[in-house]
Amino acid sequence: MADVLVYVDHMDGAVRKPTLELLTLARRIGHPVAVHLGPGGADAAKILAEYGAVKVLTSDAAEFSDYSVVPKVDALQAAYDAVSPAAVLVPSSAEGKEIAGRLAVRIGSGIITDAVDLENGDDGPIATQSVFAAAFTTKSRVSKGTPVITVKPNSAAPEVAPAAGTVEELAVSFSEAATGTKVTVRTSRGSSGRPELTEAAIVVSGGRGVNGAENFVVIEALADSLGAAVGASRAAVDAGWYPHANQVGQTGKSVSPQLYIAAGISGAIQHRAGMQTSKTIVAINKDEEAPIFELVDYGVIGDLFDVVPALTGEVETR
Numbered sequence: 334m335a336d337v338l339v340y341v342d343h344m345d346g347a348v349r350k351p352t353l354e355l356l357t358l359a360r361r362i363g364h365p366v367a368v369h370l371g372p373g374g375a376d377a378a379k380i381l382a383e384y385g386a387v388k389v390l391t392s393d394a395a396e397f398s399d400y401s402v403v404p405k406v407d408a409l410q411a412a413y414d415a416v417s418p419a420a421v422l423v424p425s426s427a428e429g430k431e432i433a434g435r436l437a438v439r440i441g442s443g444i445i446t447d448a449v450d451l452e453n454g455d456d457g458p459i460a461t462q463s464v465f466a467a468a469f470t471t472k473s474r475v476s477k478g479t480p481v482i483t484v485k486p487n488s489a490a491p492e493v494a495p496a497a498g499t500v501e502e503l504a505v506s507f508s509e510a511a512t513g514t515k516v517t518v519r520t521s522r523g524s525s526g527r528p529e530l531t532e533a534a535i536v537v538s539g540g541r542g543v544n545g546a547e548n549f550v551v552i553e554a555l556a557d558s559l560g561a562a563v564g565a566s567r568a569a570v571d572a573g574w575y576p577h578a579n580q581v582g583q584t585g586k587s588v589s590p591q592l593y594i595a596a597g598i599s600g601a602i603q604h605r606a607g608m609q610t611s612k613t614i615v616a617i618n619k620d621e622e623a624p625i626f627e628l629v630d631y632g633v634i635g636d637l638f639d640v641v642p643a644l645t646g647e648v649e650t651r
């Protein structure tokens with residue numbers, strides 16, 4: 334089997350879960366070769382090898398943190414030239430999609446974004462996408478050049494598969510455009526200590542039924558008992574009860590966790606668009622006619638202010 338390049342998403346060197354998912358999927362179509370750019374490459378290599386990377390290419394040039402994505406595209410292209418992979422996999426983050434798009438243009442290849450599964454086909458990797466608010470599933474294959482594929486978080490459960498993980502320094506010569514846009518301000522991440530919404534294995538979301546910013550503590554308590562991220566419907570966000578960064582849906586974020594709990598959310602199509610692909614969906618709503626009950630695996634008809642604290646208490650006793 335040929336090599337498959339995997340672009341490593343990390344936070345200050347700490348490898349993030351979507352990368353481990355990519356390595357797991359990459360093993361289905363070839364031998365994963367990880368590309369780690371920025372600090373912490375040597376430490377990251379141990380984790381990457383644990384999840385199947387046969388080789389880790391690292392580079393810690395200052396350009397990666399000081400400038401926008403172009404230096405990273407230069408480096409990924411250098412890795413592509415060195416490895417001649419069968420496919421390039423990149424996490425479907427905002428930055429990942431920009432890097433993937435730019436790389437595909439440079440190498441004259443087709444791109445598939447937001448894949449949720451990968452398999453080997455007779456003519457190369459086949460990517461599954463979930464489209465139109467998960468109403469349809471499509472399978473696509475890149476017909477020109479080396480496939481560049483971005484994969485949504487939570488598309489696969491990371492599986493340990495120890496490999497050699499030899500570490501090699503990646504030689505990168507930066508293009509003229511690499512230093513064209515300097516990053517002058519970095520926003521800090523929230524300090525809630527909760528997992529990132531789009532990467533979380535469990536999401537607990539509150540809607541208009543939560544009835545006030547002060548009542549979101551009920552949602553947060555359940556989320557914390559489960560180690561979950563907190564989401565919100567647009568109604569709750571528009572009312573100013575929760576930040577837009579936590580909005581789930583068509584004009585918010587798309588999540589696909591193992592477990593999605595919707596409390597006081599009616600299930601409008603625009604909300605479904607962002608959570609319908611969750612593996613298990615639970616809704617708590619006092620209206621038994623609420624449309625959310627059409628798509629749930631488990632539904633609780635009741636007042637969220639009774640049900641959610643009871644659930645939190647039950648989880649905490651375990």
Ligand code: FAD
Pocket residue numbers: 539540541542543565566567568569580581582583584585586596597598599600601602603604607617618619620623635636637638
């Ligand atoms: P509601 O529809 O008002 O539902 C509240 C629910 O809470 C009801 O079902 C009610 O029975 C229940 N409830 C009330 N009190 C309790 C209680 N004490 N216990 C239990 N249940 C209770 N929406 C999104 O969420 N995300 C988006 O990204 C998004 N994008 C949009 C884009 C466009 C272009 C448009 C037009 C709309 C968009 N919307 C989006 C809005 C969407 O159409 C709905 O208006 C919104 O999702 C409703 O939010 P909600 O379910 O919290 O509120």
